[in-house]
Amino acid sequence: MSTSNDAGDTARAADELRRRVARQFRRSLHIRTLDTGSCAACEQEIRLLTAPHYDLHRLGFFFTPAPRHADLLMVTGPAVRAMDVAARKTYDAIPDPKIVVATGACALGGVYQPDLFVHGAVDKVLPVDVWIPGCPPSPLALLHGLLVAVDRLAAKAAQLSFTVTGETR
Amino acid sequence: MAPWFLRGLRRGVVTTRYPARRDSSADDLPTPPRFRAGEMTHEIAERLAAVCPSQALRRDGGVLVYDVGACTACGRCEEAAPGVAAPGGQFELAVTRRADLVKRIPLRGEASS
Amino acid sequence: MSPLQVLAGAAIAWAAAGAAGLAAGRTRAGVRVTCALSGLGGAAALCGGTWSLISADSRLVTVGGSKIVGSLQLQVTSLAGVFIALLGLVAVAIAAYVPRYHEPAPGTSLYLGAYNLALLASLAVLAAGGMVTFLVAWETMAVASYLIVLRRPRRDDVAAGAFWFLALSEIGFVLIVAAFVILATKTGSTALPVMAARAHLVPGAWRDAVYLLALAGFGFKAGLVPLHVWLPEAHPVAPADGSALLSGLIVKLGVYGIALFAFRLVPGLPAWAGLVTMALGAVSAAVGILYAMSERDLKRFLAFSTVENIGIIVLAFGAAMLFGAYHQPDLWAFLLLAGLYQAVNHGTYKTLLFLEAGVVEHTTDTRDMDALGGLVHRLRRTAVITFVGTLGIAALPPLNGFVSEWLIFQGLFQGFRTGSHLIGILIVLAAATLGLTSGLAIYAFVRAYGIPFLGMPRTRRAAAAHEAGQPVAGAALLAVACAALAVGAPVVLAALDRAIHTLTGVQLRPVLLPGKLTVIPAHTGFSGFSPTYLAAFLVAVTAVPVLIYLAGRPRAATRTVPVWDGGIVAFKPRMQYSAMTFSAPTRVTFDALYQPSVSLHRASDDPAGISGPVHYETRTTPIFRRHLYQPVIRAVEWFADVLRPIQSGDVNLYLFYVFATVLVAYLLGAL
Numbered sequence: 001m002s003t004s005n006d007a008g009d010t011a012r013a014a015d016e017l018r019r020r021v022a023r024q025f026r027r028s029l030h031i032r033t034l035d036t037g038s039c040a041a042c043e044q045e046i047r048l049l050t051a052p053h054y055d056l057h058r059l060g061f062f063f064t065p066a067p068r069h070a071d072l073l074m075v076t077g078p079a080v081r082a083m084d085v086a087a088r089k090t091y092d093a094i095p096d097p098k099i100v101v102a103t104g105a106c107a108l109g110g111v112y113q114p115d116l117f118v119h120g121a122v123d124k125v126l127p128v129d130v131w132i133p134g135c136p137p138s139p140l141a142l143l144h145g146l147l148v149a150v151d152r153l154a155a156k157a158a159q160l161s162f163t164v165t166g167e168t169r
Numbered sequence: 170m171a172p173w174f175l176r177g178l179r180r181g182v183v184t185t186r187y188p189a190r191r192d193s194s195a196d197d198l199p200t201p202p203r204f205r206a207g208e209m210t211h212e213i214a215e216r217l218a219a220v221c222p223s224q225a226l227r228r229d230g231g232v233l234v235y236d237v238g239a240c241t242a243c244g245r246c247e248e249a250a251p252g253v254a255a256p257g258g259q260f261e262l263a264v265t266r267r268a269d270l271v272k273r274i275p276l277r278g279e280a281s282s
Numbered sequence: 283m284s285p286l287q288v289l290a291g292a293a294i295a296w297a298a299a300g301a302a303g304l305a306a307g308r309t310r311a312g313v314r315v316t317c318a319l320s321g322l323g324g325a326a327a328l329c330g331g332t333w334s335l336i337s338a339d340s341r342l343v344t345v346g347g348s349k350i351v352g353s354l355q356l357q358v359t360s361l362a363g364v365f366i367a368l369l370g371l372v373a374v375a376i377a378a379y380v381p382r383y384h385e386p387a388p389g390t391s392l393y394l395g396a397y398n399l400a401l402l403a404s405l406a407v408l409a410a411g412g413m414v415t416f417l418v419a420w421e422t423m424a425v426a427s428y429l430i431v432l433r434r435p436r437r438d439d440v441a442a443g444a445f446w447f448l449a450l451s452e453i454g455f456v457l458i459v460a461a462f463v464i465l466a467t468k469t470g471s472t473a474l475p476v477m478a479a480r481a482h483l484v485p486g487a488w489r490d491a492v493y494l495l496a497l498a499g500f501g502f503k504a505g506l507v508p509l510h511v512w513l514p515e516a517h518p519v520a521p522a523d524g525s526a527l528l529s530g531l532i533v534k535l536g537v538y539g540i541a542l543f544a545f546r547l548v549p550g551l552p553a554w555a556g557l558v559t560m561a562l563g564a565v566s567a568a569v570g571i572l573y574a575m576s577e578r579d580l581k582r583f584l585a586f587s588t589v590e591n592i593g594i595i596v597l598a599f600g601a602a603m604l605f606g607a608y609h610q611p612d613l614w615a616f617l618l619l620a621g622l623y624q625a626v627n628h629g630t631y632k633t634l635l636f637l638e639a640g641v642v643e644h645t646t647d648t649r650d651m652d653a654l655g656g657l658v659h660r661l662r663r664t665a666v667i668t669f670v671g672t673l674g675i676a677a678l679p680p681l682n683g684f685v686s687e688w689l690i691f692q693g694l695f696q697g698f699r700t701g702s703h704l705i706g707i708l709i710v711l712a713a714a715t716l717g718l719t720s721g722l723a724i725y726a727f728v729r730a731y732g733i734p735f736l737g738m739p740r741t742r743r744a745a746a747a748h749e750a751g752q753p754v755a756g757a758a759l760l761a762v763a764c765a766a767l768a769v770g771a772p773v774v775l776a777a778l779d780r781a782i783h784t785l786t787g788v789q790l791r792p793v794l795l796p797g798k799l800t801v802i803p804a805h806t807g808f809s810g811f812s813p814t815y816l817a818a819f820l821v822a823v824t825a826v827p828v829l830i831y832l833a834g835r836p837r838a839a840t841r842t843v844p845v846w847d848g849g850i851v852a853f854k855p856r857m858q859y860s861a862m863t864f865s866a867p868t869r870v871t872f873d874a875l876y877q878p879s880v881s882l883h884r885a886s887d888d889p890a891g892i893s894g895p896v897h898y899e900t901r902t903t904p905i906f907r908r909h910l911y912q913p914v915i916r917a918v919e920w921f922a923d924v925l926r927p928i929q930s931g932d933v934n935l936y937l938f939y940v941f942a943t944v945l946v947a948y949l950l951g952a953l
Contacts, residue, residue: 110239
């Protein structure tokens with residue numbers, strides 16, 4: 001057996017496991033947001049999700065402040081080091097199984113590079129399951145990301161072409 | 170009759186049907202750029218990498234490494250190379266593997282250095 | 283063998299215990315012997331009391347016959363039997379508690395002597411069949427209780443608290459004497475059963491005066507607002523078992539006195555008397571719990587809670603009198619029954635709470651709730667027993683407090699049967715006040731249990747408390763009694779019903795307890811429930827999730843993480859709720875009662891600069907002391923000042939007084 005096949009099997013098994021976990025929350029998901037040093041633009045877009053135009057409640061998603069009641073942790077900001085303890089405590093307080101979503105360009109590693117004050121990306125501090133790019137990601141992008149997190153939509157960025165003629169690797 | 174009731178009847182349902190149907194507001198969103206690979210030279214790639222404030226563009230040998238996740242859609246690469254970079258129009262970019270957001274665009278021509 | 287003989291045995295045991303205490307109280311062995319005798323007396327009293335409860339009133343017995351000392355007239359009635367049984371239970375529990383609580387010291391022998399004398403005198407009050415016996419026993423009980431409170435007489439706060447107790451006790455005694463004397467004069471006898479039989483001979487106005495004097499006089503002892511002021515002063519400074527005896531039993535003697543006059547000696551009072559009693563009870567209940575909410579001192583808090591419970595009992599009695607005046611004998615007897623049951627329950631759990639408060643004070647050297655915390659880990663047995671007592675006093679199902687308050691509520695809800703709209707509305711208002719009180723009581727006891735026992739310790743003393751060597755048996759016995767009084771409520775109510783039948787002639791039993799386990803309040807078809815089934819149901823409902831968890835435990839993986847504290851880096855105990863902040867909403871809502879005064883001092887007034895320490899103090903105004911007692915005290919002092927010139931110190935002036943008095947007496951004799 002070649003190692004690349006092993007790696008592929010492991011990756012497929014991991015993906016299948018993730019999807020089985022995600023499907024538990026298909027139409028009832030409680031989200032806890034965590035700000036690790038963002039500029040609050042992502043928070044404003046997140047807040048807009050509860051407004052009548054986007055209305056995430058119709059999809060079965062709810063915000064909760066208590067991590068004990070949460071299923072999904074939505075993290076914004078570039079993982080400031082001062083938030084290490086709080087982020088870890090919040091993550092630990094959420095019962096398993098849980099999903100972690102890194103939201104916004106900062107959380108994905110852009111804008112801020114690792115230095116004395118920031119880690120730069122959330123996946124350096126917490127294990128992330130879904131990444132949502134954008135600065136800030138619009139409410140539509142957030143809805144898409146949440147639906148990917150609960151396996152109601154398939155992630156398609158891998159297949160998207162970012163060249164006009166279609167040449168990407 | 171309460172004024173909001175009549176207003177509501179006139180305007181109808183304002184909630185978007187997304188994801189069942191397209192939402193027209195998606196057309197106005199700032200989105201990460203698409204590149205003309207055919208016109209992407211090493212020199213243009215260096216210039217774009219220097220001008221990107223978010224380290225989303227990086228030249229690695231003969232390839233422009235484009236991290237869609239780090240892009241803030243600020244538009245500076247489109248200003249710096251208007252024919253090469255254009256708004257991409259894609260906003261459904263969430264992924265379950267981080268590597269899926271890192272695109273490699275082959276460069277045309279030879280390296281200048 | 284009769285109940286009276288059993289109680290005589292109890293009296294002998296207590297007298298012996300008192301003597302042993304005085305003789306040998308300074309040694310540990312002496313304390314143990316005293317307590318053994320005291321407990322024996324308590325057991326005898328419990329048996330005798332229960333026996334007399336279910337049998338008819340005994341006949342009047344006269345003991346002694348000396349012309350100088352007079353004779354003792356004793357009669358054990360069913361009504362007294364209720365309180366004698368409670369006395370016995372409290373005595374047994376405290377006897378089990380004292381050996382581990384009191385250190386043998388010079389004051390201990392006097393204390394043990396006074397304590398057993400108080401028990402003996404209380405028994406005599408309850409078993410008194412004649413006016414003189416009653417009054418002598420009452421005064422002995424008051425003085426003995428004063429000595430109990432005055433355990434450490436050199437401390438100012440102890441002396442002040444004991445003085446408040448004695449002063450108000452004596453004022454009440456004067457009123458009680460007045461009531462008895464008027465009644466004896468009008469009925470021509472000093473024997474209680476004769477007074478009761480000739481009650482109809484007393485003219486209406488005198489009868490009302492007798493009742494009001496008795497209500498006020500016994501109200502001082504029971505702790506009705508505004509006559510309650512001694513309770514929060516005396517309870518904190520007395521030793522724990524002394525406070526337990528005070529709240530568990532001594533205030534019940536006041537309740538017994540009110541019941542004695544209202545239902546036995548001068549029954550058939552007009553409706554306004556019942557209304558006044560009910561209103562006094564309602565006000566006491568509400569004011570008591572409101573003041574309790576603002577107390578940081580555990581024992582002051584429990585003292586105000588006693589005021590609240592006495593208010594509830596007197597409210598039930600008042601409503602009973604009202605129903606009696608409106609020709610509803612079933613509800614008259616039923617509310618009396620409910621009030622007596624509430625009295626017994628309160629005696630049980632309040633004694634328990636005071637004993638455990640003593641343990642807490644002993645192990646942490648403080649009574650301040652804001653200095654405690656986390657005691658459920660340090661004092662595990664105490665915490666469990668206190669929890670049972672707290673459930674009882676907060677009137678939460680399935681315990682005894684819930685059953686008795688439910689009965690009182692159901693009696694009050696039938697106010698429409700009086701036929702008068704106004705009275706019906708007033709009774710419903712009393713029920714609403716009782717509802718407010720019950721809700722506030724739950725709030726107050728969540729605070730009183732949660733702040734000291736749960737959470738994290740707020741001081742080092744609380745963190746260092748340990749339970750070794752602390753008394754457990756007495757309080758545990760009372761906790762079992764609370765549960766038994768609840769689950770066995772049908773049995774207890776059947777026994778109380780016999781007492782009610784003897785006292786009032788009303789037969790409640792067929793309607794009250796139709797089957798073995800259900801309780802119906804007075805009239806069929808109104809409501810009913812089964813305390814036994816409720817207790818079983820609640821236990822089962824709580825057990826099912828526990829069993830599911832235990833069954834699933836081997837397979838399910840558990841992850842233990844610290845309590846969620848908001849992600850704070852270092853959660854400090856001072857960040858928790860304090861007792862005063864937890865009850866702050868009541869201080870805001872009821873500020874007309876509290877009339878708080880706030881003092882705020884800043885080191886500097888410069889808002890832009892560094893201001894330094896800020897001193898914030900808020901006080902509630904003691905409105906009864908300030909507006910009722912202080913004016914009276916000032917008037918007495920003024921009058922004493924006016925009279926001072928008489929005592930000039932000059933012998934000649936005193937001789938002149940003697941001469942003038944002889945002259946006046948001679949002239950009066952000649953006329």
